[in-house]
Amino acid sequence: MKRFKLTVAYDGANYCGWQIQPNGITIEEVLNKKLSGLLGDDIRVIGASRTDSGVHALGNVAVFDSDTTIPPERLAYALNRQLPKDIVVVKSEEVPMNWHPRYCNSVKTYEYHILNSKIPDPTRRLTRYFVSYKLELDKMKEAAACLVGEHDFASFCNVRTNVEDTVRTIYRLDIEESGDEVTIRIIGNGFLYNMVRIIVGTLLRVGRGFYTPDRVKNILEARDRQAAGVTAPPHGLVLVRIDYKS
Amino acid sequence: MKRFKLTVAYDGANYCGWQIQPNGITIEEVLNKKLSGLLGDDIRVIGASRTDSGVHALGNVAVFDSDTTIPPERLAYALNRQLPKDIVVVKSEEVPMNWHPRYCNSVKTYEYHILNSKIPDPTRRLTRYFVSYKLELDKMKEAAACLVGEHDFASFCNVRTNVEDTVRTIYRLDIEESGDEVTIRIIGNGFLYNMVRIIVGTLLRVGRGFYTPDRVKNILEARDRQAAGVTAPPHGLVLVRIDYKS
Numbered sequence: 001m002k003r004f005k006l007t008v009a010y011d012g013a014n015y016c017g018w019q020i021q022p023n024g025i026t027i028e029e030v031l032n033k034k035l036s037g038l039l040g041d042d043i044r045v046i047g048a049s050r051t052d053s054g055v056h057a058l059g060n061v062a063v064f065d066s067d068t069t070i071p072p073e074r075l076a077y078a079l080n081r082q083l084p085k086d087i088v089v090v091k092s093e094e095v096p097m098n099w100h101p102r103y104c105n106s107v108k109t110y111e112y113h114i115l116n117s118k119i120p121d122p123t124r125r126l127t128r129y130f131v132s133y134k135l136e137l138d139k140m141k142e143a144a145a146c147l148v149g150e151h152d153f154a155s156f157c158n159v160r161t162n163v164e165d166t167v168r169t170i171y172r173l174d175i176e177e178s179g180d181e182v183t184i185r186i187i188g189n190g191f192l193y194n195m196v197r198i199i200v201g202t203l204l205r206v207g208r209g210f211y212t213p214d215r216v217k218n219i220l221e222a223r224d225r226q227a228a229g230v231t232a233p234p235h236g237l238v239l240v241r242i243d244y245k246s
Numbered sequence: 247m248k249r250f251k252l253t254v255a256y257d258g259a260n261y262c263g264w265q266i267q268p269n270g271i272t273i274e275e276v277l278n279k280k281l282s283g284l285l286g287d288d289i290r291v292i293g294a295s296r297t298d299s300g301v302h303a304l305g306n307v308a309v310f311d312s313d314t315t316i317p318p319e320r321l322a323y324a325l326n327r328q329l330p331k332d333i334v335v336v337k338s339e340e341v342p343m344n345w346h347p348r349y350c351n352s353v354k355t356y357e358y359h360i361l362n363s364k365i366p367d368p369t370r371r372l373t374r375y376f377v378s379y380k381l382e383l384d385k386m387k388e389a390a391a392c393l394v395g396e397h398d399f400a401s402f403c404n405v406r407t408n409v410e411d412t413v414r415t416i417y418r419l420d421i422e423e424s425g426d427e428v429t430i431r432i433i434g435n436g437f438l439y440n441m442v443r444i445i446v447g448t449l450l451r452v453g454r455g456f457y458t459p460d461r462v463k464n465i466l467e468a469r470d471r472q473a474a475g476v477t478a479p480p481h482g483l484v485l486v487r488i489d490y491k492s
Contacts, residue, residue, distance in 0.1 A: 011368040056369045086368045122257040122332045123302045123484065127369050238369065 003099060004072055006031075006045070006062045006079075007091040013126040013235065014086060017053040018060070027051075027087060031062060034082040039068045048101035048242050049108065052194075054234035056127065059090070059241035061101045105245040107171065107189060111238045112200045114182040128181065129200075129236035135207035137177055142213035143206040144173040144184075146220065147199060154223035156199055157192035158231060166192055166223075175203070185240075194231050202229035249345060250318055252277075252291070252308045252325075253337040259372040259481065260332060263299040264306070273297075273333060277308060280328040285314045294347035294488050295354065298440075300480035302373065305336070305487035307347045351491040353417065353435060357484045358446045360428040374427065375446075375482035381453035383423055388459035389452040390419040390430075392466065393445060400469040402445055403438035404477060412438055412469075421449070431486075440477050448475035 008031070016024035020032075028047060035043040048061040070078060075092035083089070115121060115128035116135055124130075147170055154166040172187040184203065186196055202219060205211040211229070219227045254277070262270035266278075274293060281289040294307040316324060321338035329335070361367060361374035362381055370376075393416055400412040418433040430449065432442055448465060451457040457475070465473045 009366070009368050011371065058367065058369070085371055088366050088368050090365050119336050120255070120334050121304065122255050122334050123304070123373050125257065125331055 001065050001067050001097065002072075003063055003065050003095050003097050004075060005091075005093050005095045005099070005101070006064075006076070006089050008060045008062055009058045009088045009090050010056060010060070011086040011126070012051060012054050012056045015053065017051055017055065018047050019050040024053075027060075028062075030084065030087060034079060035064060035066075038078055038082060039066050039070075041066060041068075046101060048106070049239055051237075051239055052234050054126075055237045055239065056235075057239040060239050061242050063095065063099065063101055065097075101242075105189070107187060107243045107245070108191060109185065109187045109240040109242075110191070110196045111240050112184040112186075112196060112232065113236045113238065114184070114204075115180060116177075116182050117180040126235055127238075129233055131182075131204065133208055135182060135204070136209060137175060137182065137207065139209075139213050140203045140207040141175050143203055143211070143216040144175055146213070146217045148173050151220055152223055153192055153195055153220070155219050155225055155228045156195045156202070157225060158194040158198065159225065168192065168195070173199075197232045197234065197237060198225075198228050198230075200232040200236070204232065205229040247311050247313050247343070248318075249309055249311050249341050249343050250321060251337075251339050251341045251345070251347070252310075252322070252335050254306045254308055255304045255334045255336050256302060256306070257332040257372070258297060258300050258302045261299065263297055263301065264293050265296040270299075273306075274308075276330065276333060280325060281310060281312075284324055284328055285312050285316075287312060287314075292347060294352070295485055297483075297485055298480050300372075301483045301485065302481075303485040306485050307488050309341065309345065309347055311343075347488075351435070353433060353489045353491070354437060355431065355433045355486040355489075356437070356442045357486050358430040358432075358442060358478065359482045359484065360430070360450075361426060362423075362428050363426040372481055373484075375479055377428075377450065379454055381428060381450070382455060383421060383428065383453065385455075385459050386449045386453040387421050389449055389457070389462040390421055392459070392463045394419050397466055398469055399438055399441055399466070401465050401471055401474045402441045402448070403471060404440040404444065405471065414438065414441070419445075443478045443480065443483060444471075444474050444476075446478040446482070450478065451475040 018027045020029045031045050043064050045062040045064045072094040076089040079089045113128045115130045150169040152167050170188040174185045176183045264273045266275045277291050289310050291308040291310045318340040322335040325335045359374045361376045396415040398413050416434040420431045422429045
């Protein structure tokens with residue numbers, strides 16, 4: 001038996017997220033089905049990040065075990081011939097049997113893409129959050145700086161499962177403008193449920209002038225989801241990459 | 247009776263192009279249906295550019311006649327509430343009854359978007375042509391310069407209808423690189439059938455080293471479609487805007 005690691009990119013628009021669920025088709029389900037067909041066995045992948053419905057990925061990570069003799073690096077090619085065009089395995093490799101995508105130390109990079117324009121663009125409607133009001137980027141950057149470092153992010157977590165420990169570290173939180181787009185890039189050692197999208201929703205309130213940058217410090221200290229802004233919609237979010245330390 | 251001009255943006259991925267045809271749903275058909283429903287009359291739009299299946303637009307133009315009392319600038323808003331999300335009317339205005347989107351002097355701007363990377367990106371698969379080989383941009387720019395100006399573009403026209411006059415003027419042909427994307431922007435006073443996509447297909451041959459930049463001059467002089475490169479696929483193409491001189 002060998003363990004294989006897949007780096008997976010997908011357009012999340014047509015999927016009910018990563019994790020298998022009864023109400024619709026998911027990335028995990030498609031990967032399981034296509035891998036099982038390809039390798040003639042009942043394959044179940046384990047994903048690093050269970051992205052929500054509509055969220056995209058350029059580098060989510062999954063592992064599975066198999067005794068296939070297909071060379072590890074060829075698996076991506078064979079699998080991509082079977083997969084729908086909105087899911088692409090960008091890399092396949094062998095890892096040690098004890099390697100687990102969620103238990104290893106990792107650094108995750110997310111990007112949230114905003115189309116900041118008076119005019120909507122239907123060609124970007126599934127990958128950019130359309131914001132027609134003017135954004136005060138300097139204030140958003142000031143607020144973002146408060147969130148960098150090790151903090152208890154309980155205010156930035158939608159309650160869904162029991163999370164004992166809501167302390168996480170954000171290494172970088174950059175806001176960049178290019179043409180009519182604003183990109184919020186967040187790099188951290190782990191993220192609570194909806195954490196990136198609540199951070200973005202909160203920073204957008206600052207950008208619109210509803211919150212002062214200082215208020216974000218108070219929101220963090222409140223450790224209360226009610227203190228923060230709304231959860232930004234999923235389609236602007238991309239899981240860009242996961243880097244493993246070990 | 248009044249004449250109304252619509253500026254229309256759309257994601258062409260799910261449409262069989264602009265012009266009504268028996269084999270699938272088109273932009274023209276959807277606009278006619280929604281306008282007819284909204285205005286309680288049998289409305290038929292006339293489009294400026296009959297874009298192909300899969301081609302996108304940020305600023306195609308259409309006109310129609312109606313005796314509606316809805317203020318011209320409010321039509322866009324009312325129509326967008328009815329339209330599917332991949333079609334957006336970005337502007338509506340009244341024009342003189344003799345104004346025609348195809349008979350007026352106009353300058354059209356097209357962009358062709360290329361993802362030039364080793365790794366495909368499923369989130370951009372419907373709006374970028376994925377080219378994994380290295381492109382020699384300097385040579386492409388040299389070749390592009392040969393095409394600027396007034397020329398007989400017969401070599402860059404796929405035969406479909408009788409075209410008496412294949413002389414057109416390209417005002418600008420710019421090639422820009424940004425990150426992993428290459429954008430070819432073409433501004434001209436009119437374009438033959440598939441002209442932009444054949445120009446792009448030909449420039450890509452230069453970029454790959456199959457054609458010298460000089461060969462593009464010979465292709466132009468040949469006035470023969472067989473001389474030029476293949477037609478680049480539709481999904482990289484966007485009709486950006488149409489500016490009317492009068």
